[in-house]
Amino acid sequence: MSTATTTRIVTASRHMTGFWFVGIAFLTLMAFGTVPTPLWSIYQTRDHxxxxxxxxxxxVMVVGAAASFRLLGHLSDRLGRRRIIVPALLVGILSAVVLAVWPDLxxxxxxxxxxxxAVxxxxxxxxxxxxxxxSEARPAxxxxxxxxxxxxxxxxxxxxxxPLVAGALAQWGPAPLHTSYVVFGALMAVLLGLVLSSPETVDTEAADESRPVRFALRPGQGAVFGAAAAVGFFAFAVMGLFSSLGAIIVRGELGITSYFVAGLAPFTAFAASAVAQLAVGRAPLAxxxxxxxxxxxIGLALTAVSLYRPTLWxxxxxxxxxxxxAGLLFKSAVTQTVIAADPASRAGVLAAFFVIAxxxxxxxSIAFSLVIQHIALKPAMIGFATILSVGTIAAVAIALRGGSTQRVGATQRGGLVGGSAGRGDQ
Structure with missing residues (x-):
């Protein structure tokens, strides 16, 4: 085996290992974002x-995320991916410390x-x-x-x-308003070291000279991005409802006091979204x-029905x-966004998409919580489900009518998804 071949194998292995390190770090930080979901009822009871x-x-997490996406999300196109992932984990660790030691409002x-x-x-x-x-690990x-x-x-x-992990720790572990944050803070600290060992993929010197545009789409892809952003908005709206009020609804409407069970509704929603993506992940977006x-x-309609016939199943x-x-819609929206973006501005375009999502x-969710102060929960849920369903159908119809799905399929076949913004195996 030649030296060049050995070098390529080692480089590919480093990038593939980094791929999984980054994926696990991404998973952990996103999980940390929903840790309080089954704990809201504890805060609610304790502090009224x-x-x-x-x-x-x-x-308020959304406020922090939107500001971060808007102001900082594009920087990895110029400064490098790792130089943004590492601060994300550091801020996540700081957040865990604050939440663990200062449980008041x-x-x-x-x-x-x-x-x-951090998110x-x-x-x-x-x-x-x-x-x-x-792309670096599998160039073929x-x-x-x-x-x-x-x-x-x-x-x-x-x-x-x-929610699942936090619910289990709250149900069977000590100090429910502290333990989950400590556990996730420790996990992020370990992952910080693993991410630091991952190779950089952006040629920062070249990027600094060229100064990539923060938000740049491929020619003719404005409609694709607009449709994707709208679909992402509606897909995340239902996730926000389950994350903010799902545990409280389970506890209040079903009379279930288990923190673990309270975390099952949001867990089920998010887990089903991930499973659905895996099940049809290779199917065409059309x-x-x-x-x-x-x-x-259908899911939203049954959510409303479950309030009239409150059973856990x-x-x-x-x-x-x-x-x-929601998961399938979100997956489609992310794929459309990646393809619509100019490769040198990929992170910036994704940041704009995530601001909207x-x-x-x-x-x-805030609007819903305000509405139920004046309208009973059940009719409010029917209205909420109707608005989200109509909005989603309209957004998808616009995407299909504009031919965005067909263009995305052609782009995928042409191999435009993937590719790095440069190399810098530092």
Missing amino acids: FGATTVTVAFA PGLILGRVLTGV GLMASTATAYLTDLY EVGSPKPGLVATAVNLGGLALG KVLPIGTVLFP LALTAAGLAGAG YFGLGAP
């Missing part, structure tokens, strides 16, 4: 929070804002980093859907694991979008169907 306070405490708000900043740094950068690392597979599939699966899979568009309103079935539909994660 109303539903609106709980929703705002959840949604001001500490909760500060910790959640910091969590949002904002991580999500768009990690999505681009995974694409880069896979440029255009493979695998990095995009892994990115969306760990994103939503992480959001699913957070098929994935309609499947998601059908499952999404129906609530979990509804959450699973809504989550599966995370706005959907927070704003509709």
Whole structure:
């Protein structure tokens, strides 16, 4: 075996190992973002929070994430992926410390804002980093859907694991308002070291000279991005509802006091979204979008029905169907966004997409919590489900009518997904 061949094998191995390190770090930080979900009822009982306070405490993470996406999310295109992932983990660790040692409302708000900043740094950068690392490790597979599939699966899979792990620790571990944060803080500290060992994929010197445009799309891809952003908004809106109020609804409507069971509804929604992506991940977007568009309103309708016939199995079935539909829609939206982006501005375009998606994660849930102060929960849920379903169907219809799905399929076949913004195996 020649020296050149050995070097290529070693380089590919380093990039593939880095691919999985980054994927696990992405998963862990996203899980940390939903850790408080089964704990909201504890905060609510201890501090006499109303539903609106709980929703705002959840949604301030969205504020931090949106600010981070908007101001910092594009920087990895110029400074390098690793130089943004590492601060993301550091801010996540700081957030865990704040939440663990300061469980009162001001500490909760500060910790959640910091969590949002960490998520904002991580999500768009990690999505681009995974694409880069896979392209470097498997150059013959440029255009493979695998990095995009892994990115969306760990994103939503992480959001699913957070409530499940936190619910289990709250139910059977000590100090429910402290233990989960300590555990996730420690995990992020370990992953920080692993990410530092991963190779950089951006040629920072070349990028600094060329100064990539923060937001640049391929020619003619504006409609594709607009449709993707709208779909991402509606997909995340239902996730925001389950994350902020899901545990409280389970506890209040079903009378279930178990913290572990309270975390099952959001876990089911997010887990179903990840499983659905894995199940149909290689299907053309022309098929994935309609499947998601059908499952999404069915799940929301059953969520409303479960309030009139409150049984756990129906609530979990509804959450699973809504989550599966949202996951397929989100996966399609991320893929469209990656393809629509100019390669040198991939992280910046993803950051803009995530700003819109995370706005959907927070704003509709806050609006819903305000509405139920004046309208009964059941009719409010029917209205919420109707608005989200109609909005989603309209967004998908616009994408299909504009021919965006067909262009995406052609782009994928042409191998435009993937590819790094340069190399810099530092």
